[in-house]
Amino acid sequence: MSKPSIPQGTRDLSPEVVRKRQFLLQTLRSIFETCGFQPIETPAMENLSTLMGKYGDEGDRLIFKILNNGLQEPSKQEKTRAALEQVLLGKNDTNLTERALRYDLTIPFARYVVMHQNEIQFPFRRYQMQPVWRADRPQKGRYREFWQCDCDIVGSNSLINEAELLAIYREAFAKLAIPDIVVRLNSRKILTGIAQYCGAEEKLVDITTAIDKLDKIGHAGVQKELSERGLSDEQIGDISELIGLSSLDAMEQAFEKKQISTGMAGIGELRNTLNYHEQLQQVSWTNSKVEIDFTLARGLSYYTGVIVEVICANDRVQMGSIGGGGRYDDLTGLFGLKNLSGVGVSFGIDRIYDVMEQLQLFPETLNVGTQVIVINNGGTNEIYALSLLNHLRVQGISSEIYTDNAKFDKQMKYAFNRGIPYVVIAEDEEQHTGTIRVKQFGGDGQERMTIDALVARLK
Amino acid sequence: MSKPSIPQGTRDLSPEVVRKRQFLLQTLRSIFETCGFQPIETPAMENLSTLMGKYGDEGDRLIFKILNNGLQEPSKQEKTRAALEQVLLGKNDTNLTERALRYDLTIPFARYVVMHQNEIQFPFRRYQMQPVWRADRPQKGRYREFWQCDCDIVGSNSLINEAELLAIYREAFAKLAIPDIVVRLNSRKILTGIAQYCGAEEKLVDITTAIDKLDKIGHAGVQKELSERGLSDEQIGDISELIGLSSLDAMEQAFEKKQISTGMAGIGELRNTLNYHEQLQQVSWTNSKVEIDFTLARGLSYYTGVIVEVICANDRVQMGSIGGGGRYDDLTGLFGLKNLSGVGVSFGIDRIYDVMEQLQLFPETLNVGTQVIVINNGGTNEIYALSLLNHLRVQGISSEIYTDNAKFDKQMKYAFNRGIPYVVIAEDEEQHTGTIRVKQFGGDGQERMTIDALVARLK
Structure with a gap:
């Protein structure tokens, strides 16, 4: 008999780990409930058609697909063979596989809202904490089964929602006692404004994609990438200058000079968000601050307004973002429900766990x-x-x-x-x-x- | 755009349902923790080789298999086609699928114990609450994704464990306030004794399989099935008479007469279990009783000693067992760790939920x-x-x-x-x-x- 093992990239959780994760999830759950968010859960399996095409080509490749059952029935075999040929061409065929494992919580949430729109009271404030699966190459700190924890409000355009989500981040990281939390804030409208400013609005995706890599490749790397993506030296100079600005006032002056209305709107939204957020401050938030950061881009293409990212800037922690989110204006449009704006944030449960473990922040009594x-x-x-x-x-x-x-x-x-x-x-x-x-x-x-x-x- | 949907046999859980399920799981978690059980979690995906052949032919067919990723790579295509031919013959081939979704919590637990045997302190008291997936034909109350909740002790032969598990059942159903709980108790050794009594020990599996159907097909149906399985009228008469006995004393007299030592051992174990259990009684247990029931067989073949099943005998509830379990002497032997005896019970979370909903037992405040x-x-x-x-x-x-x-x-x-x-x-x-x-x-x-x-x- 061969030694038993588990699939690459998956983990058994020991009692100690389960208890610590429960503590983490329970802390978040309690904050969500206090803020009037409601829990939902969706099935681990979704129809393949629900997921495909929503995460880009790379995402499509990383989705775990489930083999149909009953393939051995003689009446099905011919179709199954033909289906395999399609799959080998990188296409889907429901005769071989029609279900797949959840890849994130956002798309299933959009699907849920559309399916249950007649039962839901809008604005709908929901939270969801469940595992997701991705066929990523396993490496340190990256698993093929990991937990996401999302908190969204759909059906309201008010920036109070953005302010509340910032408050939820700060309350959560205060309760978890993680030091040196920086909540970075920007707006997709400001990034659009920057693209317009340098006359390259049609290259907005290239610009955000390049800026998004700043933490990894540095300013010189971003400039090189922008150049490769066809921006002129002058445009690259403008972009570098603008994302280097350190205040809303400075950016506003730049946009005013060239009458960039989208950029101005982004500035206004960030100001209002911060004003609302000021009212929700709590004295226990000594471990965190909110910073405007024009270099924040967030890779996902569905964001349309305020975007946010959380990092732990403690010296002893080498970790990327431990949370992120933003406003999306048309996510449910993917499933036929138009004009429903939403905003949400996500907690990177596994990364937060790792940070807390490294800084020994879990209460001793949990063990x-x-x-x-x-x-x-x-x-x-x-x-x-x-x-x-x-x-x-x-x-x-x-x-x-x-x-x-x-x-x-x-x-x-x-x-x-x-x-x-x-x-x-x-x-x-x-x-x-x-x-x-x-x-x-x-x-x-x-x-x-x-x-x-x-x-x-x-x- | 087609209307979004979810796979047959799966469910979205609304906020109300999630809160009620959390209440149910939290009530059980709290009891397990008070009784010194420790939580573990295992991955949703197991290696297909870990699961195949453990649940019988029917079980093998109901396992959800995951398609390997990267099949479109040219170097793999030939092997993939060959693998499909094997799969169409009902065989497995790791070139097409090498992982599958968890089918129950028992086999992953046995695999966990073997893999982590050097970290575990035995006797190991663990509980586990996670979803499992089965490609069963969906029907009312039966889903393709559902939760199991198991609680086991491995590494101890003491009947105190059996007594504790009975206590956990009764405490749980007292806390959940489900009325008319009957904990039915029997022993595989008594069933073996009955088979020996009528000279049909080699037909033990036939006998237990037939008796297991008593609730569904009645006494006449069991007798017919025993006859079809090759037992003589005299043997069937003996079996009917013995499983109709209503006390340990009566069964003991029958076994004594023919010197059936295995049966006598089973009687002794049940008596000791009940004696130990007597010490763990709590005054709040007014809603439940423990009954010896010689017609209890439990289908699963790995049980070797005491077996148990829980039903809600309330008139307003039409539901099979809401829990069950027993002692198994060699489950980890499947993965190479011999001579480790265990005993465990399972809570049917979805059925318990349905019973509580039907009897309106969830606290109003949960909503x-x-x-x-x-x-x-x-x-x-x-x-x-x-x-x-x-x-x-x-x-x-x-x-x-x-x-x-x-x-x-x-x-x-x-x-x-x-x-x-x-x-x-x-x-x-x-x-x-x-x-x-x-x-x-x-x-x-x-x-x-x-x-x-x-x-x-x-x-």
Whole structure:
């Protein structure tokens, strides 16, 4: 028999990891609920037609497709063979595969809104925390199964929504106590304005794609890429100058000079967003700041207004963005529901987990499951031990018994290795006197008391 | 554009459903943690070789297989075509598919234990709550994506484990307040004893398979099936008589008469389990009972000792078992780790959900997310409204603002349809006096107060 294994890029989560992830997800869930967001869940499998063509060519290639069942039926075989030939040409054919695994939470959300539009009260504030799957090349910190956590409002144009989402980011990272959080803010309209400013509006996608790589390839790299994408030296000079500006006022002056109305609108939206956001400030937000950053581009093409990205700028952390989002004006249009504007942000659960692990930010108490173990001494002591166990559990104290009557040392070793802090020992004398002996790991010797006294101590 | 849809047998979960499911899962999680069980999670995708051959021929057909990525690469195409021919013959070929979706939680757990045996402290008490996927024909109450919730102890032969699992069932159904719970108990050793009693030990699988159908086809149906499976009238008479017995004493007398040692061992194990379980009783368990039921067989072939099944015997509920489990002596042997005995139980999350929905057992409060909505009156009132919103959220009160400055009636309609109980209105007069007007749906008129007074009322 070969040694069992799991697919490349996937992980088993140990109890310690599951508890930490639960803490992370629960912290976010609680903030979303306080802010009036509602949870939804969508199926792991979507129709292939729902997903294909929504994530670009590269995305299409990374979607995990599910083989149809019942292919061995003789009546289907001819069609199946023909379907395979299509698949080998890079096309889809529902005779071989018609379902696929969820690739992100955004497209399934858009699909959900369109399908359930008659049940939904708009504006619809929803959050969703589920795994997604991508056939990416596995590498450190990048998995083929990972969790996304999204929070969106659709059906409202108000910039209050943008302000609230910034507040949710800051509240979340305050609650998680992650230091040096920078929420970077920009607007697609400003990027469009920059393209118009240098007379290259038709090259907007080239410009944003190049700027988006700034963190990776630096200013010289961006300039080289812009040149390769056909922009003139003068245009590249303008772009470099504008994205280097450090204030809304400076950018506004530039746009005013050339009467770039889209850019001016972007400036106005960012100002309003910041004004609204000011009202939602909380004193606990000492670990984060919001910064206007004209170099922020966000790769995804569906954004149309304010865009946002979160980084942890702590020296000890080498990590890209741990969250991002923005406004999109027509996402549900993909599925036939037009003119519904939305804005949303995403939390990179796996990256946030890694940052918290690296900075040791998870509460110590999360690792402790069982508080008390009752030693199994066999015979009639066993029955007494079970009654003690029951007493602890009725009081809500996480406790277990060593179920086998093994050697004392073996039981103690188990308790130690599991990190269980309290050991209850009850032999004949304890049973006859209705008492227990308690040993605390790291403490001195054993102490005789009643089970009620132990309960009182632990509560 | 075609109307969007989701694959047959899958579901979108609305906010109301997600909240109810969270309540259900959280109730179980809390009990598992109190009893010292630890959470693990395994990937949705397993290697196909891990799953195939573990669930019988029918199971193999129902596994969802994932198409390999990158099939369009020219160098792979020949092998892919050859692989398809194998798949069309009902065989597997890793050149076309090498991964599949999790079919249950038991096999991945066995695989986990073997892979992580050096990190695990045995006995290992784990729980796991995750979705599984099966290509079953969809029908009412049966889905292609559904959740399982398992709780197992491996590495201990003690019957205290069986007793604890019975206690977990009863505690869970007490906490969920499901009425008329019957925990049916039997032992595979008693079923073996019955087969030996009538001289048909080699037909044990036939006998258990037939008895397993008793609920569906009745006594006459079981007798017919036993006859078709080659048992004589005399043997069928013996079996019918024995499974009709109503006490351990009566069965013990029968086994004693013919010196059936395996059957006697089964009787002894059930008695010990019940004795241990007696010590773990809790006064809140008024809704459940444990019953010995010799007609309980459990289809799965890997059980070797005590077996258990839970039903809700309430007249208003038409539902099969809502939970089941038992002892298995060699599950990890499938992956090369021998002699590790385990025992576990499973909660049928979707069925339990349906029962609770039918009997209206979910707390009313689960449906209420947002407690307070602040009306958006535009202009400078908007800024005041945001400060009120912030005040509520700092106090942990789930609240939202209507983000657009829409007509008052439209905002009230939204609040009503969402079921938000309190509406805060703040126009010029309130802004100048630092007050609010509060309307409670179902109450009389509006009340002027401070935001602090509202907070105090809601806390």
